[in-house]
Amino acid sequence: MAEANTAAATIEMDRFMETMTENSAILEKTKELCQAILDEPNIRSIRERMNVFMGDEQARSLYDGLVTKGQALQQKQQLSMPVSGEEMADFEQHRTALFNNPVARGFLDAQEEMHQVQESVQHYVSKTLELGRLPTDEEINGGSCGHGCGCSH
Secondary structure: OHHHHHHHHHHHHHHHHHHHHHOHHHHHHHHHHHHHHHHOHHHHHHHHHHHHHHOOHHHHHHHHHHHHHHHHHHHHHHOOOOOOHHHHHHHHHHHHHHHHOHHHHHHHHHHHHHHHHHHHHHHHHHHHHHHOOOOOHHHHOOOOOOOOOOOOO
């Protein structure tokens, strides 16, 4: 079943790439958008904070340690095994140390900011494709979800 899904996804991606290649205006504008994103001072700041983190062994070690501890706790919970107060305290201690490290904190904030940029761009493009026109600010910022949505916007 997974192989069929993977094959279907590959076929869809191939069709998408053919469309992008055939419609060079879309590809060209996509590249322009990507360059505009890279040229944005805020994005450069985000990348700089990520690069500083990548070069800081101590910050990366704190991050990796917390991720490992979090995965171990999650695995225990999934297996319905009890998590001791000592394990939780150890996790919280490592979490606090990570958040108190300025380089690690900068990285975590940068990750969140990058995620927000990605979501914003994706939302705008998706809304444009859904509507067949450029969305208004109201439609982007919480206006109606569309005809027949039923949400109370």
